[in-house]
Amino acid sequence: MAKAPVLTPQSEDFPRWYQDIVAKAELADNGPVRGTMVIRPYGYSIWEQMQAEVDRRIKRAGAKNAYFPLFIPESYLKREAEHVEGFSPELAVVTVAGGKELEEPVVVRPTSETVIGEFMAKWVQSYRDLPLLLNQWANVVRWELRPRVFLRTSEFLWQEGHTAHVSEDDGRQYAERILHDVYESFMRDVLAMPVVVGRKTAKERFAGATNTMTCEAMMGDGKALQMGTSHELGQNFAKAFDIQYLDNEGTQQHAWTTSWGVSTRMVGGLIMCHGDDNGLRIPPALAPVQVVVLAVRDDDAVIERCRTLAGELADAGVRVELDVRVETSMGRRATDWELKGVPVRLELGPRDLTEGVVTLANRFTGAKDAVALNGIAATVTAALDAGQAQLLAEATDRRNSRTVDVSSIAEAAEAAATGWARIPWASMGTDGETELAKSSVTVRCLVMPDGSLPASDNADGAIAIVARSY
RNA sequence: CGGGGAAUGGCGCAGCUUGGUAGCGCGCCUGCUUUGGGAGCAGGAGGCCGGGAGUUCGAAUCUCCCUUCCCCGACCA
Structure with missing residues (x-):
């Protein structure tokens, strides 16, 4: 039965499409x-x-999970000048508790460098205590003026890693290791998102950092989204919080610290990177439900076969869900699973049963094929693998085809209306970023021509990736 | 904080100009018929019309005050 589109089409109104998906896929x-x-x-x-x-990748990189308090003394924030300046406008501050005005207000953490720094100072005495590699999964609060579900919310969930090292070089290597081995690899291999890894300009740097590195992804409308960041904090926090150690020559030294995080924002990125007019498309490696087995009709034999089919897939290690809600029409259920982005739908009805087949609906190719019930696990696994590769290929093609090389600010601003532009950083001059900002375009990051990270803010030959962003 | 909108069943909206028993679509409940791409029909449930004060015989509707939300701008790891 032909109906109005389930979602506002992307081409008509992308932000509306995003809102629709969040609501209709029940996210x-x-x-x-x-x-x-x-x-x-x-x-x-x-x-x-x-x-x-x-979490698995963070642990593989040697960091251990811990948990620090939600409330931070206001005075802690003030110890690092740039940090407090950067975060003050968006802090939620508790001034009354237990029915009384507090002696010192406490802030609800916007990030935990300060409180963790305080404790690192207690725990670090000797170079033998370093590196100290911590991570926590937590909620943080930043009172944003323009919230947007998943992308920028007042409260969000994230992981924040905090580490202390004996040297600048050691800290830098670890910050880069997290960036590549945890974030970039997760985003590419699991989320199927080909992020660009680069260095933030001084203007875009984290408040209190000496270097901020980022993973930037292109969304379906050509805008950029910062998916994760890794910061070198130099000795700024070590000095503010007195994180010192005795080196092997008996000299007191300030440690070098890093911090890095990814958040629930990635869910928004996932939606806008892979979603289409029929809904979400979740990469199989990530999908909480990889396959849904759907009974087409209210028929005992069909339902029973669906159960054994789902069991068989589960035994093969597939994340499978059984849908035998036969009181709901088949079309409705098919539409709902598509909205939710489940990679593979196996539809089984009486007809299939007599023929010894099942209908495999592929969310990525849109194809519906009858496949043998025999050896279904292998068939499904192959479809999942192919889907994973397809999403990465599509996202990579889009990013490449919508990124252009330009040589002037004006061209960059124009290109950013539909995608990304690459422009030699040196050619932008001192006012380049301000100039671009007039067109709501920002430098997302700096990269070297070979894709590596620039060693400094004005590394020779660095390319600026500029775009509109979320 | 500047500029513009809007507050009416769960969601989306109409009604307001010209005061007179609060409506529509979706969703929800019950029953029957359905079920291979958002099912159909019938019957139901559900509202102090954002809050307060006024005008009036009578206010969702007119007047004033307040609150909240949305959009554009500024702001933003």
Whole structure:
């Protein structure tokens, strides 16, 4: 039965399409307080998959999980000048608790460099205590003026890593290791998002950092989204919080620290990178539900076969869900699973049963084929692998085809209307960034021609990637 | 904070100009018929019309005040 489109088409109104998907795929609702969100079970299951994959990689990189308090003394924030200046406007501050005005207000953490720095100072005495590699999964609060579900919410969930090292070089290597081995690899191999890894300009740098590195992804509308960052904090926080150690020659030294994080923003990135007019498309490596087995009709034999089929797939290690809600029409259920972006749908009805087949609907190719019930696990696994590769290929093609090389600010601003521009950083001059900002375009990051990270703010030959961004 | 909108069943909206029993679509509940791409029909449930004060015989509708939300701008790891 022909109906109006399930979602506002992307080409008609991309932001509206995004809102529609969030609502109809049951990912999240707006919370009662402005800028907050309720993450619904399906949306949360996507986040849990992200957490599991990122957490595994963080641990492989040697960091250990810990937990620090939500409340931070206001005075802590003030100890690092740039840090407090950067965060003050967006702090939520508690001044009354237990029915009394507090002696010293406490801030709800916008990030935890300060409180973790305080404790690192206690725990680090000797060079033998370094490196100290910590990570925490937590919620943070930043009172943003323009909230947008998943992309910029007043409260969000994230992981924040904090490390201390004996030398600048050691800290830098670790910050880069996290950037590449945890973030970039996770985004490419699991999220199927070909992020550009680069260095932030001084203007875009994290408040209190000496260097901020980033993973930037292109969304379906050509805008950029910062998916994750890794910072070298130099000795700024070590000095503010007195993180000192005795080196092997008996001299007191300040440590060198780093911090790095990815957040629930990645869920928004995932939606806008792979989603289409039929809904979400979740890469199989991430999908909380990789396959849904759907009973087409209310028929005992069909339902029973669906159960064994789902069991068989689960035994083969596939994340599978059974849909035998036969009181709901087949079309409705098919549409809903498509909205939710489940990679493979196996539709089984009486007809299939007699023929010994099942209908495999592929979310990525749109194809519906009858496939043998025999050896279904292998067939499904192959489809999942192919889908994963297809999403990465599509996202890579889009990024490449919508990125152009330019040589002037004007050309860069024009190119950024539909995609990204690459422009020699040196050619932008001192006012280049301000000039671009007039067209709502920013330098997303700097990269070297061979794709490596620039060693400094004005490394010879560095290319600026400029774009509009979320 | 500047400029513009809007607050009416769960969601989306109409009604307001010209005061007179609060409506529509979707969703929800029940029943029957359906079920291979958003099912159909019938019957139901659900509202102090954002809050307060006024005008009036009578206010969703007119007047004033307040609150909240949305959009554009500024702001933004």
